[in-house]
Amino acid sequence: MTDRWALAPAEDGGVEVAPLGPDGLPAGPVRREPDLAEAVRGRPEVARWVWRSTAEVYPRLLATGVRVERCYDIEDAETLLLGHAGRYGEPRSAAAALARLRGGPVPPDPPQRSAEPGAQSPLFEPQSAHVPLADLIEVYADQQRRHDATAHPDRMRLLTAAESAGMLVAAEMNRAGLPWSAEVHRGVLHELLGERYAGGGEPRRLAELADEVSAAFGRRVRPDLPADVIKAFAQAGIKVRSTRRWEIESLDHPAVKPLVEYKKLYRIWVAHGWSWLQDWVRDGRFRPEFLAGGTVTGRWVTNGGGGLQIPKVIRRAVVADPGWRLVVADADQMEPRVLAAISRDPGLMEVAGRESDLYQSVSDRAFSGDRDQAKLAVLGAVYGQTSGDGLKNLAALRRRFPLAVAYVDEAARAGEEGRLVRTWLGRTCPPAAGAGEDLEEEAGIPTAEDDSDDRQQWVPGYASTNARARGRFARNFVVQGSAADWALLLLAALRQACAGMAAELVFFQHDEVIVHCPKEETEAVVAAIRQASELAGRLTFGDTPVRFPFTTAVVECYADAK
């Protein structure tokens, strides 16, 4: 069962396939066959399909009911390998990789396609130029050699394999869709926003709140226009720099309450209201397009519909099919557990070796039981907090967990100095990531904003705010990115564990996964999650005591999971 085959759809609708040897080179001739799906369906013994792009091939296979166990996505691997070599931004298409290999002119990558509301996953992705299978195999063999030249070849192999697995999962999720009740959604909208008025204007509740805001200011104010609100406050003798909630909330003015309420509901209305429902929900399913590895840290993104930002109140609309359930599984304190695993800090590993609340354990050791302080300190260390209580707490954290704090500090220093920073498996941060566009600041030349007094406290002397931004980015990158490494392995293991069942993975959001399954399968799914977590922890980070417990809920409605 170690058979690897390479595959490339031909331009005439047929397909080229070829068996591969252990070195990645062809172990037999390239064969032309008339039908892509049949070529795969007829070879169930193949353990891994090597192809240019999962997004090009796999939706077509799924459309005919064909699933594959594993794949290797050449263009995704090219991206990761280029990144590891510090060559971020070079064209990553198979055609470009081939050109680099042969010394020809390197074609630029085609422009990214943007999402269209309600668009089904296209059967043909408008992507890079066609590359014949024999050439594709050459690129693949070269990539195998390039894995060997990385800092940790075994980890790098795991990374490219894991991300390819993630792409299979993403394609399957895109096909399945998230079960969505339009009726429930409409009910929630009506309850929150009131009736819609003809003509597409604001619903009743928003109109009322806008009137209350205007009444409080004594003139007509549009609460959805920040400039208007700032002016209105100024006329009332209150200076605000923005209309962000945390800045507005504490003000002593009668407009504040309806304004904050307006902004909350306005958000629901524009981002998840009736037109969203119209655009993104079809046949009882919400279909955002999941893209595995869509960010530099390796986190997924969704293309369309804000699939990873479903507001809590709207989750009531996520309802299992009749007789089915949603198994909602959420990794507990994922980021500090990942930090324990990558830093190998003995104290933090010991704490992370228990399934109980990690922040509580940290606070018992370093914060005399104050869980909130402990959580702030840990998150501050991971995010690069620069002021407030976080700094004081960071010192306490450093005393108890020196290797953990040193790990992220070193990443931050590397980022500031423009050195490469990698996740545990080898995903590499582009050296300029986290940098803004402000070259004047980079050069240490004060800009107009710099004489605002609150910034200079934490921008000492001529230190570049850009370098600091890179430092914060890199500090977070090693944790968030390694967590994404682990999450890919988790998804891959969970997908395997669910392979024989009717259960389908329908949602994934950084540290949370939803499986939709017949109610008879829920126990098996919960067990599969546990087993997948254990396997993912071991495969990703090797032999550590760190555990990755999940909170799982078996529910009919997503909103009931928390």
Added chain:
DNA sequence: AGTTTCGGCGCC
């Protein structure tokens, strides 16, 4: 008129 950026906020 079409495209890009900004402000604000949803999620993790």
Added chain:
DNA sequence: AAAGGGCGCCGAAACT
């Protein structure tokens, strides 16, 4: 109390 990381999305504002 204050505001650190990653995203996507929307309408308005600011551009070409």
